[in-house]
Amino acid sequence: MASEAPKRSRLKRTLITLFKVGLYGSILGLIALVVAVAVAMSQLPSYSELVRRDNLGQMIRVRAADGSTLVSLGPSFGRWLSSDQIPEIMKKAMVAVEDRRFYYHPGVDPVGIIRGIGVSFSRDDKVRGVSTISQQLARNIFLTSDRSYGRKVREGILALALERRFSKEQILELYLNRVYFGGGAYGIDAASRRFFGHSADSLTLSEAAIIAGLVKAPSNYSPTADAEAARGRAEVVIDLMRRNGDITSSEAFAAEPADVRIVPTPKQNSVRYFTDWVLPQLDTLIEESVEPIEVWTTLDPNMQKLADQVINSATPQGAQGALVALDRDGSVRAMVGGRDYVQSIYNRATQATRQPGSSFKLFVYLAALEFGYTPESAVEDKPITINGWSPRNSNRNFAGAVTLRQAFAQSINTVSAQLAQEVGFRTVADMAQRFGITSKVSTHPSIALGSSEVRLIDMTRAYASVAARGTAVVPYGIRRVTTAEGELLYQHDPGEARVLVAPHVAAQMTDLLQAAVMTGTGRAAQIGRPVAGKTGTTSSNKDGWFLGFSSGLTTGIWMGRDDNKAIPGLQGGRAPAQAFHDFMSRAVASRPIEQFQTQVAPPEWATEPDQEAWFDAPPNSAAQVDADGNPIGTPAEPGGASPPVEDLRPQPDESLEDLVERATNPDRQERVPTPRRSDERAIPPREPRSGADAVERRPVAPQP
Incomplete structure (x- = not known):
């Protein structure tokens, strides 16, 4: 018995010690908590600062050419509703589902904390349990969503500080105006406008229940993503x-969440190809990255809808299609980067590089026309081999003598190869880059048939520049950018026109393009008004192209498979040309009919060269000249005197024939160009080339 007394005594002392340690620890913990809350209170922003929501990201609203909204990106904010403007039914719904003891706890709900800790130990290492409204507000404003005990402690301290600093009504007002409800909407007013089409100051019980039910899982219960799930959650609320x-009970029974009309989300399928292309350009156009902005674009909603329909209906099964439509100033009126943006965000109009086939002949013929050919120039369709490469025509035949117009309209490969060899493959590549081709262009002879990969938007740009009579057309999609209040941040400036080729060259090219549609491979693209364009088909029918213009609108269409496999029957003159017809016939229906200007007189210097163009330069460039620049002699031969040089300047009253006679005197050292026959085409005389790309241009000699 005596031994039991000391044991009880030791147990008692241990218990007392533990009690004292616990008491002192609690007191110290309470003091630490009070100090932490006090420090947190001193560091809290003012209420007016917490009302600001610009730290949640930038809201961007993209508008079409007619002012309609194409897409809204980033956070969406409605009006800030003060506590007395927020419907009581909205407050009750939020408190009931998120924190039913909101008006009674000091910012932290001990019952909820104990329940959360118990669940975390029994299931996993993640803290569980429902945070109070004050805790959620603290997390949304000051913390991250990381689930850890440390974050939970900081969240509790901040919640206590908020409760000490602000009233319950202020905290609830902050919460209802800042919490995220899905769909990019922050605050009940933005959510109400997003889902119901009206402000939150007139919410019904069912609408308030739907909004309150979104906080738990905005993505899962979003009315625009799953309306039935949102309505089911509202029943629980x-x-x-x-x-x-x-x-x-009667009010609950009368509420019918199933009858609430949800505003449908605007269709953002093919439009997103366009917005994905233009929005990254904002980084170089404006510096504003915080305030909400309005981006006013060039996209025509009707043309875009039509383009989407045409690509989906005309593109062969298993293939993809893309379309770009440019107005005469370069504004993008429609852009489709694929058949379905939801399935594939890859923009085949601006990102994909594919072989253009015969549509690339545009640059071969532009170079030839600039070189001196005309649409009536005679060329011969015959076999040709260039460095071991022997191109073939699609019909395996040769037509013999044809005009340049016929060769282009029928897309004769051997003629294109001959022209490219004559003007120089480097010249063709330079012409393509001059007209806006940004991808790498090869100088291999096969460039004449379109072997270099290009982008659809670049090819469309090139054809638009021909339509613009040889001046550069630069695609753009943003007309202006403003703040939400209307302050102008950016305005598109077209800049000065840049001439790519002479107007008569562009006019002759338009002649060839029109012939390709009227009598050649692009006949399926006819729309009952003047049209100019060109087909393109690659080997094994892997790609089909059609690019053309009419009434100021230029449209490029590509079709093919992403894996570059062959598509039986795919040719530029079939599905792509038919899609061009279906789109353009309606896209330009309201525009006036415009006749092409295919007859433009060349400049005077091309038809009336001065007399100095008759002769080559003196054989010795070191000839001495007088004060007026006239030759007075040539350097002496070694050991000899300087020979006299005949003055070949035109003499008074001297006829052109006499001048030619003097110039062709056998004693003269300089060579005089041989006059052309009357049936020869007017092209500049050429020196022999040392290589396929070496081309030396000279003045055009007048006919004697």
Whole structure:
């Protein structure tokens, strides 16, 4: 018995010690908590600073050419509703589902914390349990969503500080105006406008229940993503409100979330190809990255809808299609980068590089026309081999003598190869780059048939520049950018026109393009008004192209498979040309009919060269000249005197024939160009080339 007394005594002392340690520890912990809350209170922003929501990201609203909204990106904010403007039914719904003891706890709900800790130990290492409204507000404003005990402690301290600093009504007002409800909407007013089409100051019970139910999982219960799930969640909220006494049983019974009309989300399928292309350009156009902005674009909603329909209906099964339509100033009126943006965000109009086939002959013929050919120039369709490469025509035949117009309209490969060899493959590549081809262009002879990969938007740009009579057309999609209040941040400036080729060269090219549609491979693209364009088909029918213009609108269409496999029957003159017809016939229906200007007189210097163009330069460039620049002699031969040089300047009253006679005197050292026959085409005389790309241009000699 005596031994039991000391044991009880030791146990008692241990318990007392543990009690004292616990008491002192609690006191110290309470002091530390009070100090932490006090420090947190001193560091809290003012209420007016917390009202600002610009730290949630930039809201961007993209508008079409007619002012309609194409897409809204980033956070969406409605009006800030003060506590007395927020419907009581909205407050009750939010408190019932998120924190039914909101008006009674000091910012932290001990019951909820204990329940969360118990669940975390029994299931996994993640902290669980429902945070109070004050805790959620603290997390949304100051913390991250990381689930850890440390974050939970900081969240509790901040919640206590918020409760000490602000009233319950202020905290609820902050919460309802800042919490995220899905769909990019922050605050109940943005959510109400997003899902119901009206402000939150007139919410019904069912609408308030739907919004309150979104906080738990905005993505899962979003009305625009799953309307039935949102309505089902609203039923749970209404039942909680009934059990808490916020509404009567008859009010709960009368509420019908299923009858709430959800505003449909604007279709953002093919439009997103366009917005994905233009929005990254904002980084170089404006510096504003915080305030909400309005981006006013060039996209025509009707043309875009039509383009989407045409690509989906005309593109062969298993293939992809893309379309770009440019107005005469370069504004993008429609852009489709694929058949379905949801399935594939890859923009085949601006990102994909594919072989253009015969549509690339545009640059071969532009170089030839600039070189001196005309649409009536005679060329011969015959076999040709260039460095071991022997191109073939699609029909395996040779037509013999044809005009340049016929060769282009029928897309004769051997003629294109001959022209490219004559003007120089480097010249063709330079012409393509001059007209806006940004991808790498090869100088291999096969460039004449379109072997270098290009982008659809670049090819469309090139054809648009021909339509613009040889001046550069630069695609753009943003007309202006403003703040939400209308302050102008950026305005598109077209800049000065840049001439790519002479107007008569562009006019002759238009002649050839029109012939290709009227009598050649592009006949399926006819729309009952003047049209100019060109087909393109690659080997094994892997790609089909059609590019053309009419009435100021230029449209490029590509079709093919992403894996570059062959598509039986795919040719530029079939599905792509038919798609061009279906799109353009309606896209330009309201525009006036415009005749092409295919007859433009060349400049005077091309038809009336001065007399100095008759002769080559003196054989010795070191000839001495007088004060007026006239030759007075040539350097002496070694050991000899300087020979006299005949003055070949035109003499008074001397006829052109006499001048030629003097110039062709056998004693003269300089060579005189041989006059052309009357049936020869007017092209500049050429020196022999040392290589396929070496081309030396000289003045055009007048006919004697």
